[in-house]
Amino acid sequence: MFQPLSLFVGLRYIRSRRGKGFAKFISAASTLGIAIGVAVLIMVLSAMNGFEKVLADKLLSIVPHAELIAVNEPINDWQQGAQQMQTHPEVIAVAPVIKLTGMLQYKSALKAVEVRGVDAKLETLVSDIDDYIVEGQWFKSHEQAASAATPGEKQGAKKQGIPIVLGAGVAKQLSVKTGDKLQVLLPQQSGEQSNRQRFSAPKRLNVVVSAIFRFGGTIDDTLAYLPLSAAAKVQGFESDTVQGLRLKVTDVFAANNIARDLAYRFNHYVYIYDWTYTQGHLFNDIQLVRTVMFIVMVIVIAVASFNIVSTLIMVVKEKQSDIAILKTMGASHRQIMTVFVMQGMSNGILGALSGAVIGSYLALYLTDIVAGVEQLLGTKFLSGDVYFVNYLPSVLNLNEVYLTAGVAMVLSVLATIYPAWQAAKVDPAQVLGQS
Structure with a gap:
C-alpha cells in the first residue's frame, strides 16, 4: 500500500x-x-x-436584576409605570420598592439594616426570597390583609406590630425568632427636623418578626423586608407612590442595557442600577x-x-x-x-x-x-x-x-x-x- x-x-x-x-x-x-x-x-x-x-441562578434570584430609583420626587401611580415596562419583550416582571436604612432594636441589642418595603405578591415575581424562608412564612400582602380585617382585628394588628422578614444573620445577632417584637429606628426626613435641633429623635416603628430567611453570604446580615404600605406610611407617601421599581429580565448580562432602554421611555427622572453595582465584583x-x-x-x-x-x-x-x-x-x-x-x-x-x-x-x-x-x-x-x-x-x-x-x-x-x-x-x- x-x-x-x-x-x-x-x-x-x-x-x-x-x-x-x-x-x-x-x-x-x-x-x-x-x-x-x-x-x-x-x-x-x-x-x-x-x-x-x-x-x-441563585444569587440573582434574590438580588434585583435592575432597579429604577427616583432621583428627587417619588414615583406616583407606579402601577401605570410598571404596566408600561411589562410590555418590553425582555422584561419578565416588575415590582415596587421603597428603600429605608435604619436600626433594629431588640431589648438592648442594635443592628443596622437595609429595609426594603415591598409588595408581598409582586416581590415573589422578581425575587425567589420566599424559597429561602427557614422559619415562619413570607408575609401575605399587608394591604390585602388590612382591607379584609374587621375593625377589631385592625386594632389588634396595630397593637401587635407590623410584620417584618429578617435575614438569618440579623436574627442571630439580635437573638430573635419568629413572633418576637422589636422596633425599627429610622432617621427623620430633612423637612421634618426642627431648625432648633441639631439631632432629631428617630422614628420608631413597632414590628413583629413574621419570618426568617437564610440565603448565604452577607445578604443574611444586612437585609430585612417590610410591607410596602408600612414603608410608604413611614415615608409619608400616598398609597400609589413608591421610591423605585425593581425589574427581572430575561438576560441578566444585558440588564444594564434593558434598564437604560426602559429609563429613557419612562416619564420620570430616575437613577439606573443593575446587579453589577452591588454584586458585579463577584x-x-x-x-x-x-x-x-x-x-x-x-x-x-x-x-x-x-x-x-x-x-x-x-x-x-x-x-x-x-x-x-x-x-x-x-x-x-x-x-x-x-x-x-x-x-x-x-x-x-x-x-x-x-x-x-x-x-x-x-x-x-x-x-x-x-x-x-x-x-x-x-x-x-x-x-x-x-x-x-x-x-x-x-x-x-x-x-x-x-x-x-x-x-x-x-x-x-x-x-x-x-x-x-x-x-x-x-x-x-x-x-x-x-x-
Whole structure:
C-alpha cells in the first residue's frame, strides 16, 4: 500500500522501541505534563463556569436584576409605570420598592439594616426570597390583609406590630425568632427636623418578626423586608407612590442595557442600577480568576510541550545516520522535517487527548469529588456564611475542552519545528564520512 516517505518513516520511528532510556523518560514526562496541564485547565474552567451559573441562578434570584430609583420626587401611580415596562419583550416582571436604612432594636441589642418595603405578591415575581424562608412564612400582602380585617382585628394588628422578614444573620445577632417584637429606628426626613435641633429623635416603628430567611453570604446580615404600605406610611407617601421599581429580565448580562432602554421611555427622572453595582465584583472576580488560570495553565502546557524539543534533539543526534541515508536517496528537507514533526506531534496529541478525557471526566464529578475530600478531611473549603454557596459547582463546556486540547496540540507542533529544522540541516557527506 502506497504511503508518503515522511509518513512511513515517521510512523516507524514512533513505533520503534529503540532509543536511550533518558530520551524515553523525557518523552514520557512531556506527554504526562501536557495531559496534566490540559486536565487541570479543563477542571478550573468548569469550576468557573459553575460559579457563573450559580451566580446567575441563585444569587440573582434574590438580588434585583435592575432597579429604577427616583432621583428627587417619588414615583406616583407606579402601577401605570410598571404596566408600561411589562410590555418590553425582555422584561419578565416588575415590582415596587421603597428603600429605608435604619436600626433594629431588640431589648438592648442594635443592628443596622437595609429595609426594603415591598409588595408581598409582586416581590415573589422578581425575587425567589420566599424559597429561602427557614422559619415562619413570607408575609401575605399587608394591604390585602388590612382591607379584609374587621375593625377589631385592625386594632389588634396595630397593637401587635407590623410584620417584618429578617435575614438569618440579623436574627442571630439580635437573638430573635419568629413572633418576637422589636422596633425599627429610622432617621427623620430633612423637612421634618426642627431648625432648633441639631439631632432629631428617630422614628420608631413597632414590628413583629413574621419570618426568617437564610440565603448565604452577607445578604443574611444586612437585609430585612417590610410591607410596602408600612414603608410608604413611614415615608409619608400616598398609597400609589413608591421610591423605585425593581425589574427581572430575561438576560441578566444585558440588564444594564434593558434598564437604560426602559429609563429613557419612562416619564420620570430616575437613577439606573443593575446587579453589577452591588454584586458585579463577584462576576469580575470569576472572570479574573478564569483569565489568570488560563494563562498560567497554558504556560504549564507550553513548558511541557517544549520538553519535546529536548526529546527530538536527542532523537536527531541518534538518527543522524538514518537521516544522511535518506537524504542521499533523494529525501527533501521538507520530508525530513515532516518525519520529526510527526514524531513530536505524537506526544502532543497523546497528551492533549488523554488530558481532555481525564479532565472532562473529573469536571463532570468535580462537585462530588470535592465533597468527598471535605468529608474525608472533616473541613469545608467554602463557607456558606461567607460565600453564597457552600460547595464547589462545576459545569463542563465542550467548546472549552476543544479549545484547551487544540492549544496543547498547537504548542506541541511549534515545539517540533526547531529540532526538525536541525534534522533537515544534517550533512550526509560529513555524517557518512565519519562512520
